[in-house]
Amino acid sequence: MMTKSEDFLFRGDIEQLDPYMAQLIESEATRQVRKLIMIPSESYAPQAVRQALGSVFNNVYAEGYPSLRSMHESEELLSDEAYQLAYFRRYADRRFYKGDDIVNIVEALAARRVAQCFANPNAPVESIRANVQALSGSAANLAVYDAFMKAGDTLMGLDLFQGGHLTHGSEFNTSGKRYKVVSYGVDPQTEQLNYEQIHKLAIEHRPQVIVAGFTSFSWAPDWAKFRAIADDCGALLMADIAHTAGLVIGGVYPNPVGIADVTVFTTHKTLGGPRGAVILTTDEEKASKIDNAIFPGSQGGPHPNKFAGIAVACRLAQTEQYRQLQERTVENAKAMADAFRARGIKVVYGGTDTHIVLIDVSAIPSRTGFPLRGEIAARLLDLAGIVVNKNTIPGDTRTALASGIRFGTPWVSQRGLGPKDMDTIAGIVQDGLTGIHPFAYTGLAGELPRG
Ligand SMILES: Cc1ncc(COP(=O)(O)O)c(C=O)c1O
Known part of the structure; x- marks a missing residue:
């Protein structure tokens, strides 16, 4: 556990060193207790998650990735700290800076626990590769597009005004500026997704990527229908479950992992973890393209404290509660x-x-x-x-x-x-x-x- 004596220069609590900020934190805590917060993108990250986020992992640079071997290891093996450190001493790793011996375990553990949360008959835990470095959902989505499209290619997603997200091709977002966008909408009469119309549109425009997943559309999609549409037009199917990842883990929303080519989600909405995002795939080649699109493609040093937060959140997410x-x-x-x-x-x-x-x-x-x-x-x-x-x-x-x-x-x-x-x-x-x-x-x- 962190002790105050570990602080080198500025010893003391925030109450002593920046009382106004301490007061603002207290005010925000009071607001969060006194109001009924019904923003669908928000949830209350448990104290254990916030302790991981506020931990000394904040202090570390970790450009690169842990060894590929450790990204396939079981939680049991990753929980053997002595074994992991011995391996690290002998073989080192793929990081650009030294000092990541323990961060490596944390990142691999976060990825493994994520995989455990999303494993299903279509995607056994060993087949799932998780990138836990994306700084947030938007960064993750743009990295996936970058991994599988070039500028001018066609992206298909639900229209922003009808329930899609900015990153699904809105003109205000890089996704709408860099790619040719074909938006699908909901049926004006039924207000539901019309899969025949989406199929027609996909065949007509042959997008490279189809995004299925929503910001305000309130119904679960039919993943199999989206899969069939993507197969028919040769598109990559990206499931964006930014909002609903926690529901998937809880078994109350259909799991796209193993059906979609790539699944992206934020870790701070229904999932209840730190602010961040994860990109999942069951295809090693795609995983490698995704890793490259995140680092060095669009990000530098990841946030290892977030790896720790994701690992804690995904441990809690595997409980009956x-x-x-x-x-x-x-x-x-x-x-x-x-x-x-x-x-x-x-x-x-x-x-x-x-x-x-x-x-x-x-x-x-x-x-x-x-x-x-x-x-x-x-x-x-x-x-x-x-x-x-x-x-x-x-x-x-x-x-x-x-x-x-x-x-x-x-x-x-x-x-x-x-x-x-x-x-x-x-x-x-x-x-x-x-x-x-x-x-x-x-x-x-x-x-x-x-x-
Ligand atoms: C469907 C969807 N995708 C992506 C995002 C982007 O997440 P972030 O706000 O973390 O960038 C959101 C956020 O609301 C979302 O609803």
């Missing part, structure tokens, strides 16, 4: 969608089987005749103690004027709230949002909604 948490998370989202619908509030996409509930606030009858927008709705709810984010819904054309707000149940489920509580929250939301008098004025940037 974690499985129950993920189950409750989905149960709560379903209850919330039902509670909104029962109150006449439009649930976009017609419901959910994940942790996400998107509602259309522009459809809530307005006292002034001017439609309520997501920004004002989210601001009001924040004042009332419910933290959500504005979100575009199918039909929107400007993110600033998003008509929706997005609720997520990971954090409130961690705190022990259940379906009845979701009904109570939906009631508070309804009271708040029907009480607003929405209006707008014209500002320098165009229409500025207020309420």
